[in-house]
Each structure stands twice: as structure tokens, then as C-alpha cells.
Amino acid sequence: MLHTVLDGLLDRTVVAGYTRVGLAVREKFWPALDPDALAGSTVLVTGANSGIGKAIAAGVAGLGATVLLTVRDKARGEAARADILGAVPGADVRVERCDVSDLPGVRTFAADLVTRVPRLDAVIHNAGVMPPERTRTEQGHELSLATHVLGPVLLTELLLPSLATSPDPRVVLMSSGGMYTQRLPADDIEYTSGRYRGAVAYARSKRIQVALTPLLADRWATRSVMVAAMHPGWADTPGVATSLPAFRRLTGPALRTPEQAADTAIWLTATLPTPESGRFWHDRAVRPVHYLPSTRYSDAELQRVWHYCLGAVGLS
Numbered sequence: 367m368l369h370t371v372l373d374g375l376l377d378r379t380v381v382a383g384y385t386r387v388g389l390a391v392r393e394k395f396w397p398a399l400d401p402d403a404l405a406g407s408t409v410l411v412t413g414a415n416s417g418i419g420k421a422i423a424a425g426v427a428g429l430g431a432t433v434l435l436t437v438r439d440k441a442r443g444e445a446a447r448a449d450i451l452g453a454v455p456g457a458d459v460r461v462e463r464c465d466v467s468d469l470p471g472v473r474t475f476a477a478d479l480v481t482r483v484p485r486l487d488a489v490i491h492n493a494g495v496m497p498p499e500r501t502r503t504e505q506g507h508e509l510s511l512a513t514h515v516l517g518p519v520l521l522t523e524l525l526l527p528s529l530a531t532s533p534d535p536r537v538v539l540m541s542s543g544g545m546y547t548q549r550l551p552a553d554d555i556e557y558t559s560g561r562y563r564g565a566v567a568y569a570r571s572k573r574i575q576v577a578l579t580p581l582l583a584d585r586w587a588t589r590s591v592m593v594a595a596m597h598p599g600w601a602d603t604p605g606v607a608t609s610l611p612a613f614r615r616l617t618g619p620a621l622r623t624p625e626q627a628a629d630t631a632i633w634l635t636a637t638l639p640t641p642e643s644g645r646f647w648h649d650r651a652v653r654p655v656h657y658l659p660s661t662r663y664s665d666a667e668l669q670r671v672w673h674y675c676l677g678a679v680g681l682s
């Protein structure tokens with residue numbers, strides 16, 4: 367089929383596929399989502415005050431969901447809520463405060479939320495960071511690992527009682543195409559040795575997200591939770607402007623808008639039938655998890671990372 371061939375070619379070229387060029391070609395073949403697809407649903411989005419997370423929140427609100435706009439700064443959350451209500455009048459958008467890298471804070475937040483929100487239909491782990499320098503959380507974890515992996519695993523686990531009451535619960539992990547450049551850091555999960563580079567820490571933790579996705583899918587299958595990892599392509603967001611100014615200058619107008627980059631997360635949350643659990647997605651299609659032979663890892667390495675992460679958040 368023409369569109370499958372085109373889609374695969376775009377993916378291999380990286381630049382065309384990840385920019386708005388790839389999206390423009392692919393979206394011609396996409397059926398529209400049901401405008402009421404998420405009516406009656408509650409969706410939690412982390413890092414929802416900015417960039418792609420704010421666009422995801424607006425997108426799921428537009429499909430009828432109640433949105434838990436989960437942010438680490440309440441004032442920035444309220445400002446984002448006002449913007450979303452401007453775009454989606456009458457939407458039910460509630461600001462929640464949680465720093466996902468702070469594990470005791472995640473515990474407190476989740477314990478309270480499950481009492482207030484007995485049914486949760488989706489959690490979209492969008493919060494992301496590219497630390498400019500080696501940064502440890504209060505609990506001693508490397509910041510990008512804590513933000514992209516440890517916090518999301520713990521938060522999801524603690525929200526299972528509310529997710530399990532949904533007829534079709536879904537969890538989305540926002541990874542990055544940058545993960546294709548990195549192996550699983552099984553020998554240095556917390557990036558303690560060697561020269562620290564934020565972009566490497568970021569890509570390693572995004573690789574861990576994708577590697578753990580099938581294991582998380584198995585773990586949470588007993589509660590019928592669909593788990594997906596995805597990457598959004600390249601988008602012009604406050605995060606990119608701050609962390610990757612040279613990249614932004616180079617790619618310029620070819621970058622996606624946050625709304626374009628949000629599409630697959632919204633689709634994974636809303637589409638029927640439910641997407642297959644445990645897979646890695648981009649632009650509404652399953653993607654390979656490796657392009658370079660050098661990034662392949664053994665099952666023993668995967669198990670080491672898995673057990674480290676479970677232990678780090680106090681799970682067995």
C-alpha cells in the first residue's frame with residue numbers, strides 16, 4: 367500500500383519524518399477521531415502547562431475529557447488552564463500539583479488523588495527535562511531518570527486503583543527519537559561516571575522508558591491497562607528553545623507545532639480499538655525500537671535496569 371511505503375521511507379529519513387513534512391504526508395491517510403471519543407473520561411497529563419503537554423491537554427479536553435492538568439507550579443498551571451479554556455470553552459480542566467521527579471511527593475499526590483478521583487481513564491506522562499548539568503533529586507537520582515522513568519512508574523503504580531475502574535485504561539509515556547542514539551545504560555543507570563552531558567542523560571532515560579514499556583505492559587495487564595511509549599517528532603516548544611537553541615535555529619520552520627506533536631498521544635488515548643499494549647509509536651504507527659545495531663541490549667541488561675528501577679521506587 368502506497369501510504370505504508372511512504373510512511374516507512376519518511377521514518378528512515380528521520381529529518382523528513384520527524385518534522386512537519388512527515389506529518390503533512392501521513393495525516394492525509396488518518397481517519398478523524400470521534401469528536402466525543404473521551405466524553406465521560408478523566409485524563410491526567412503531566413507537564414501540562416507548556417509545549418506539547420499543554421497541547422495534549424487541550425486536545426483531550428476537546429474530545430470531551432475532564433483533564434487533570436498536572437504541573438509542578440500552580441500559577442503556571444492556572445495560566446495554562448485559562449489558555450485551554452479559551453480554546454475549548456466549557457472544558458472541565460483541573461490544575462493538580464505534582465513534581466514527578468520527587469518520589470515522596472508522587473506518593474503523597476497519588477494517595478490523595480485516588481481518594482478524589484475514583485475512576486481515571488488515562489495517564490499521559492509527558493513531563494520532560496534536559497538538565498544542563500549533572501543534577502540529583504533529593505532522593506539522589508539523576509534528574510532525567512527520575513523525571514522520565516522513576517516518577518512515571520511510581521505514579522502509575524499508585525494510581526492503579528483508579529485506573530482499574532476505567533473500562534479501558536491507558537498509559538502513555540512520552541519518549542523521544544533521541545533514544546535511538548543510546549544503548550540501555552545497564553552498567554551506569556544513574557549516569558554517575560564519565561563526562562555528563564544533558565542531551566545524553568535525556569536520551570538514555572528516554573531509551574529506558576521505551577525498553578521498559580513491554581515489561582510495564584505485562585505488569586499492569588492484570589489491571590487491563592494499555593501501555594504505550596511514543597515519540598512526538600521535533601516540535602518548537604519552550605523546552606526546545608531553552609535546551610536546544612542551535613537545533614531550533616537549524617530546523618526552524620520545519621519544526622512541528624506543539625499541537626502537531628501532541629497528535630499521537632491524543633490518538634493513543636482516544637482511538638478505538640485500543641492500541642496494542644507494550645509498543646513504541648510515532649505518528650499513529652508502531653515504530654522499531656532500534657535503528658542502530660550498536661544500541662541492542664541483552665535480556666540480562668534489560669532485567670538489571672528493570673529491577674533497579676523497581677527497587678528505586680520501592681516496588682518489587
Ligand SMILES: NC(=O)c1ccc[n+]([C@@H]2O[C@H](COP(=O)([O-])OP(=O)(O)OC[C@H]3O[C@@H](n4cnc5c(N)ncnc54)[C@H](OP(=O)(O)O)[C@@H]3O)[C@@H](O)[C@H]2O)c1
Nearest residue numbers: 413416417418465466467492493494542600601603604605
Ligand atoms: N519538543 C520536542 O521536539 C520533543 C521531542 C522529543 C520528545 N519530546 C518530549 O515531549 C515532552 C514535552 O516536551 P516539550 O518540548 O513540550 O517541553 P517543555 O515545553 O519544556 O515542557 C515540559 C513540561 O514538563 C514539565 N516538567 C519538567 N519537569 C517536571 C517535573 N519534575 N514535574 C512535573 N512537570 C515537569 C515542565 O514544567 P515547568 O514549566 O514547570 O518547567 C513543562 O510543563 C517531554 O517529555 C520531551 O522530552 C519533545
